[in-house]
Amino acid sequence: MTPRSTERSSYHHGGLRQAVLAAALEVIAAEGPGALSLRDLARRAGVSHAAPAHHFGDRTGLLTAIAAQGFELLADTLAGGTTLADRGRRYVRFAAGHPAHFQVMFAPALLRADDPDLAAARERAGAELRAGVAAPPGRDARATGIAAWSLAHGFATLYLTHNVDDAVGGVPPEEYFDGLTGFLTDPRD
Amino acid sequence: MTPRSTERSSYHHGGLRQAVLAAALEVIAAEGPGALSLRDLARRAGVSHAAPAHHFGDRTGLLTAIAAQGFELLADTLAGGTTLADRGRRYVRFAAGHPAHFQVMFAPALLRADDPDLAAARERAGAELRAGVAAPPGRDARATGIAAWSLAHGFATLYLTHNVDDAVGGVPPEEYFDGLTGFLTDPRD
DNA sequence: GGCGCAGTCTTGTCAGTGGCTAGATTCGCG
DNA sequence: CGCGAATCTAGCCACTGACAAGACTGCGCC
Numbered sequence: 001m002t003p004r005s006t007e008r009s010s011y012h013h014g015g016l017r018q019a020v021l022a023a024a025l026e027v028i029a030a031e032g033p034g035a036l037s038l039r040d041l042a043r044r045a046g047v048s049h050a051a052p053a054h055h056f057g058d059r060t061g062l063l064t065a066i067a068a069q070g071f072e073l074l075a076d077t078l079a080g081g082t083t084l085a086d087r088g089r090r091y092v093r094f095a096a097g098h099p100a101h102f103q104v105m106f107a108p109a110l111l112r113a114d115d116p117d118l119a120a121a122r123e124r125a126g127a128e129l130r131a132g133v134a135a136p137p138g139r140d141a142r143a144t145g146i147a148a149w150s151l152a153h154g155f156a157t158l159y160l161t162h163n164v165d166d167a168v169g170g171v172p173p174e175e176y177f178d179g180l181t182g183f184l185t186d187p188r189d
Numbered sequence: 190m191t192p193r194s195t196e197r198s199s200y201h202h203g204g205l206r207q208a209v210l211a212a213a214l215e216v217i218a219a220e221g222p223g224a225l226s227l228r229d230l231a232r233r234a235g236v237s238h239a240a241p242a243h244h245f246g247d248r249t250g251l252l253t254a255i256a257a258q259g260f261e262l263l264a265d266t267l268a269g270g271t272t273l274a275d276r277g278r279r280y281v282r283f284a285a286g287h288p289a290h291f292q293v294m295f296a297p298a299l300l301r302a303d304d305p306d307l308a309a310a311r312e313r314a315g316a317e318l319r320a321g322v323a324a325p326p327g328r329d330a331r332a333t334g335i336a337a338w339s340l341a342h343g344f345a346t347l348y349l350t351h352n353v354d355d356a357v358g359g360v361p362p363e364e365y366f367d368g369l370t371g372f373l374t375d376p377r378d
Numbered sequence: 379g380g381c382g383c384a385g386t387c388t389t390g391t392c393a394g395t396g397g398c399t400a401g402a403t404t405c406g407c408g
Numbered sequence: 409c410g411c412g413a414a415t416c417t418a419g420c421c422a423c424t425g426a427c428a429a430g431a432c433t434g435c436g437c438c
Contacts, residue, residue: 010433012385012386012387012432012433012434013386013387016386016387031298032296032298032299033223033298034222034223034298034299035298037423037424037425038424038425038426039423039424039425040424047387047388048387048388048389049388049389049424049425050387050388050389050390050425050426050427051386051387051388053425053426053427054385054386054387055386058425058426059424059425059426106346106350106352107221107350108350108351109220109221109222109223109224110221110223139372142356143356143368143369143372144372146344146347146353146356146369147340147369147372149343149347150339150340150341150343150344150347150369151336151339151340151343152339152343153343153346153347154338154339154340154341154342154343154344154345154346155335155339155343156343157295157342157343157346158335158338158339158342161295161296161297162297163295164335167331167332167335179332180332180335180336180339183328183332183333183336183337183373184372184373199403199404202415202416205415205416226394226395226396227395227396227397228394228395228396229395236415236416236417237416237417237418238395238396238417238418239396239397239398239416239417239418239419240415240416240417242396242397242398243414243415243416244415247396247397248395248396248397379438380437380438381436381437381438382435382436382437382438383434383435383436383437384433384434384435384436385432385433385434385435386431386432386433386434387430387431387432387433388429388430388431388432389428389429389430389431390427390428390429390430391426391427391428391429392425392426392427393424393425393426394423394424394425394426395422395423395424395425396421396422396423396424397420397421397422398419398420398421399418399419399420400417400418400419400420401416401417401418401419402415402416402417402418403414403415403416403417404413404414404415404416405412405413405414405415406411406412406413406414407410407411407412407413408409408410408411408412
């Protein structure tokens with residue numbers, strides 16, 4: 001009754017929302033968000049060109065849904081983390097494993113900024129990000145968190161944009177990142 | 190003979206390439222690269238819709254030209270730097286001062302990867318980036334450079350995407366970044 | 379069981395866009 | 409002065425996003 005594939009006999013698709021999201025992630029990962037075409041996604045799902053609009057409103061709505069899903073996934077990924085270094089590693093692995101989500105999450109021009117689902121998901125991820133950041137003596141905890149976030153986010157971005165391919169080689173990026181974590185001052189002094 | 194403004198009496202514009210580039214930067218800074226419309230840029234410059242194509246080939250060509258210009262500007266900005274921290278500060282200031290360039294430079298999906306001008310400009314900026322990175326004892330110089338680059342790039346990105354607005358407040362971002370530089374281990378041990 | 383309603387999908391349409399081709403105009407250089 | 413090359417125009421086509429109006433169907437409620 002609920003044909004999740006592109007094959008479909010009934011009038012209703014049954015899993016259109018999921019199908020469109022999945023197809024969108026493929027396209028974005030391969031060619032970037034600019035290459036997204038709602039009509040193409042509709043064709044891939046085997047529905048008419050206007051069907052996706054019902055679920056997402058418009059193009060911005062679709063990207064906003066993807067971003068919200070991304071922040072949820074990121075929050076889940078970070079939730080199990082122990083140390084600050086471990087959270088950084090998880091952050092990088094998330095970016096490498098979900099490049100499409102990651103791109104869209106940090107492209108505010110593509111998103112509906114006032115979407116409540118997006119705001120909630122972002123807040124949840126932000127809380128996980130800040131959780132358990134112990135400030136080194138004499139250091140502001142918030143600054144410590146931002147330095148760590150910057151390091152992880154910057155490396156992830158540079159990795160995804162192929163700016164550190166030479167250095168990283170075939171090594172999994174989160175593993176290479178472990179070696180970078182050591183550059184942050186540890187709270188030993 | 191060379192009316193650089195949108196007003197134009199002669200058949201030839203005279204400064205179309207510059208005019209289109211400038212208009213494009215405005216649009217990108219305000220609404221992101223996705224909002225770029227070659228036809229809109231042509232209208233702003235007061236020329237026919239196909240005129241820009243002669244200078245840039247296509248949309249990708251225009252963005253590639255912007256990215257190349259951005260890497261040139263970045264190289265110039267970094268060239269005067271002294272310490273690693275100072276280069277980081279300059280990197281952040283460049284991103285904050287040229288948000289449109291910065292966005293496009295690190296959006297490989299939008300660029301013609303094999304463009305020789307882009308490759309040359311990127312290489313020049315890369316050389317400035319690597320120049321004078323002294324490795325702390327026992328550290329790989331390349332890893333040191335990547336850590337510093339990641340920190341600066343990550344902070345710049347988070348700043349431009351409004352993810353650290355609360356913490357930074359009204360402070361110039363490169364100034365706030367100075368406080369973050371201290372988290373990188375200095376080569377004193 | 380059947381009925382209505384809300385959710386889902388379709389068809390049709392319109393303006394805007396990118397990119398192509400053919401041609402007009404003008405600049406620069408010999 | 410003249411000619412080739414650079415620049416710009418005009419017209420066209422396929423495609424896209426968004427909207428409106430209508431068809432289909434599953435689900436809950438009586």
